[in-house]
Amino acid sequence: MEKSFSESYKAAGVDITAGYQAVELMKAHVGRTMIPGVLGGLGGFGGLFELDVQDMPHPVLVSGTDGVGTKLKLAFLLDKHDTVGIDCVAMCVNDVLACGARPLVFLDYIACGKNVPECVAAIVSGVAEGCVQAGCALVGGETAEMPGFYPEDEYDLAGFTVGAVDKSKILDNSKMAAGDVILALPSSGVHSNGFSLVRKVFDLEGKDLHRNVPELSGELGPALLTPTKIYVKPVLKLMESVAVHGVSHITGGGFYENIPRCLPDGLSAKIRRKAVRVSPLFDLIAREGDIPERDMFNTFNMGVGMALVVPAADADKAVDLLKAEGQEAYPMGEIVPGEKGVALV
Incomplete structure (x- = not known):
């Protein structure tokens, strides 16, 4: 032929x-x-x-x-x-x-x-x-x-x-209830959202691309390019042993847009601000871009790539099971009665 x-x-x-x-x-x-x-x-x-x-x-x-x-x-x-x-x-x-x-x-x-x-x-x-x-x-x-x-x-x-x-x-949030714990699964960085703002904050086509940032243990450009964390295997493994009531993939829109997507009417997410382990990279973005905290949490994942909602009685077990699968997790809030949304307290 x-x-x-x-x-x-x-x-x-x-x-x-x-x-x-x-x-x-x-x-x-x-x-x-x-x-x-x-x-x-x-x-x-x-x-x-x-x-x-x-x-x-x-x-x-x-x-x-x-x-x-x-x-x-x-x-x-x-x-x-x-x-x-x-x-x-x-x-x-x-x-x-x-x-x-x-x-x-x-x-x-x-x-x-x-x-x-x-x-x-x-x-x-x-x-x-x-x-x-x-x-x-x-x-x-x-x-x-x-x-x-x-x-x-x-x-x-x-x-x-x-x-x-x-x-x-299917995770349809029908079993979610007030008192459930919200677990944070750390991100690997900015992931793949908010880069229009990132590029506005930094001079990536100039001096900032290869700028050494001590708190990032290296250059800014490669740190920003770090690929998005994939949570599939550890979370699926967790679902075999723990009743997960909701999952939010924290992408564009940050906490305020994504966490409510897994909530039913009548329930709200209360996030304890001091519990959130914000990555140094986001502190750098906020500082150099003079970006208000509300905007940061409404744009970026802030160090939390995925949020899981589990019964309070199973929260510690869930953290241990995820750790055994190589995935760090920690509690950052709870589900409370109220209008569907997110409160950072």
Whole structure:
């Protein structure tokens, strides 16, 4: 069969052979993510997955999609592309986890001005690492070379995941009650939200990118690029032993927007401000940007990437179980009667 190649298309800025090279380079990374249920390999028109529902009398599929946002600008500046894929996976799988679902498959979408196979492979290596951390399979994706739409040295990255949960185990906050404890699961940094404000505060295209910050134990740029924490495995393990009444993935909108999303009407979240272990990075952002505390908690995760609501009687047990799975957790508040919302006290 004649190999696919178009000199005319290449002259217009799209080199389809670069796409084939990128696929070859990423195959080993994709192979790391294979789990039982995956059918076929790369190159088909769709990713196939055989769903095992033996332990799910009433299986429900849960889907989530997201991107990395303007954090990608930092990857461009540092010319480091092998971690933003972790962010992409994390933003999706942490969301479906908030419903009680186990992520099963993931697909990515990379749109770029020029397909540089080594760069695309580096991006996919991060996606694969995120999938390994989440226990899901990278079953497909798309790389679109779009000259004239994106600059040659820039790209966008988005992803999509599908998970499953038995209908009886969906986290629907129906069992949440006043007196439940709110546990904080520490973040790894800014994660993938608020970077438009971060870039406004710091001169990342100038002197601040490689500025050494003692409280961060290194340079500012790499600290900001730290990938988003993936909470899937330890939290799913916890759910086997503890009745989790609610999960909030703390993303854009911070505490004030995300925590109420897991609350039923008639209940409110009381967060003890002194209990929140705010990361030094957020103190730096607030100080140098002269940002009020209310705005900080309404924009960033402030060092808390996920919040779990558990019965008070199980709070200590939950902390111990999470610790045994390598995930730190601590109580930062409780559920109280009142209008749905968050009170920082």
